Amino acid sequence: MTCEEALKKLYEIVDNEASQKDKEEIKQHLEHCRHCMSRYDFENLFKKLICDKASTPCDTSRLKKNILDRIDQMENKPGSSFWNLFGLNLFTWRRNR
Amino acid sequence: MSDRKSGEIEKKQRFEAEALIHLDALHRTALRMTKNEGDADDLVQETYLKAYRFWDKFEEGSNCRAWLFKIMTNLFINNYRAKTRSPQVVDLQDIDDDFLFGQLSALGPADNPEQHFFAKVFDDDVKGAIDELPDDFKIVVVLSFLEGFSYQEIADITDLQIGTVKSRLHRGRKLLQKSLWQYALKNGFIKEPA
Numbered sequence: 299m300t301c302e303e304a305l306k307k308l309y310e311i312v313d314n315e316a317s318q319k320d321k322e323e324i325k326q327h328l329e330h331c332r333h334c335m336s337r338y339d340f341e342n343l344f345k346k347l348i349c350d351k352a353s354t355p356c357d358t359s360r361l362k363k364n365i366l367d368r369i370d371q372m373e374n375k376p377g378s379s380f381w382n383l384f385g386l387n388l389f390t391w392r393r394n395r
Numbered sequence: 396m397s398d399r400k401s402g403e404i405e406k407k408q409r410f411e412a413e414a415l416i417h418l419d420a421l422h423r424t425a426l427r428m429t430k431n432e433g434d435a436d437d438l439v440q441e442t443y444l445k446a447y448r449f450w451d452k453f454e455e456g457s458n459c460r461a462w463l464f465k466i467m468t469n470l471f472i473n474n475y476r477a478k479t480r481s482p483q484v485v486d487l488q489d490i491d492d493d494f495l496f497g498q499l500s501a502l503g504p505a506d507n508p509e510q511h512f513f514a515k516v517f518d519d520d521v522k523g524a525i526d527e528l529p530d531d532f533k534i535v536v537v538l539s540f541l542e543g544f545s546y547q548e549i550a551d552i553t554d555l556q557i558g559t560v561k562s563r564l565h566r567g568r569k570l571l572q573k574s575l576w577q578y579a580l581k582n583g584f585i586k587e588p589a
Contacts, residue, residue, distance in 0.1 A: 351521035
């Protein structure tokens with residue numbers, strides 16, 4: 299396998315999309331080729347860097363609560379919240395009379 | 396308790412266990428897509444409400460995470476992208492495949508410039524570089540790099556041909572590398588080779 303052939307499959311290997319056969323052939327090439335090996339190392343590191351640095355966790359607990367509340371509202375139909383409000387107003391209005 | 400009520404509770408519990416566990420992943424991707432917290436929260440919330448509405452259509456045992464990302468990607472493309480859409484012309488002619496590798500190698504092997512570079516890049520630089528990508532590239536890059544979806548899964552999520560996924564990912568990579576190189580020069584932890 300030439301360097302050109304080995305580098306053609308670079309991204310497929312890094313993205314874990316290459317076939318077993320390709321993986322083995324490229325592994326063999328890399329054992330003897332420092333240049334290709336360092337390029338592969340580099341692309342692997344680069345992908346890992348992007349993933350690690352862009353994945354800092356956020357607090358999503360409030361968002362989760364909002365979603366569950368909205369689902370509850372959806373389930374408590376018939377009548378949107380507007381009609382519930384209207385019904386409630388009518389009820390208080392009658393009581394006041 | 397009525398049958399209807401207990402059915403609702405069961406549905407909600409299943410939804411929480413199978414769909415809401417992916418909240419952090421969806422939120423992380425939504426942040427990169429919309430570039431701001433408010434829109435990201437809205438996008439994720441809309442995604443989950445839509446998923447809940449169509450929960451009966453979701454086949455048990457199939458890939459819930461990919462299904463949620465498909466809903467979110469569609470919502471983003473149809474509702475959010477329109478707001479900020481600008482002509483997305485990108486010239487990649489002058490960027491080689493090994494652009495960043497080449498630049499760093501040229502700095503000389505003595506002080507291990509690659510390790511130096513990777514250690515110095517800030518989280519915000521990486522997020523900024525992703526945010527600056529044209530949406531078409533950004534979507535596939537985020538789905539692949541951050542979420543670890545396969546080419547086929549990304550093709551299913553985005554309704555693109557697998558070849559298009561690959562080429563966008565390839566071009567997205569090049570743009571990211573160029574952009575991070577420019578951050579490094581700007582922040583002064585890499586000096587432009589003479």
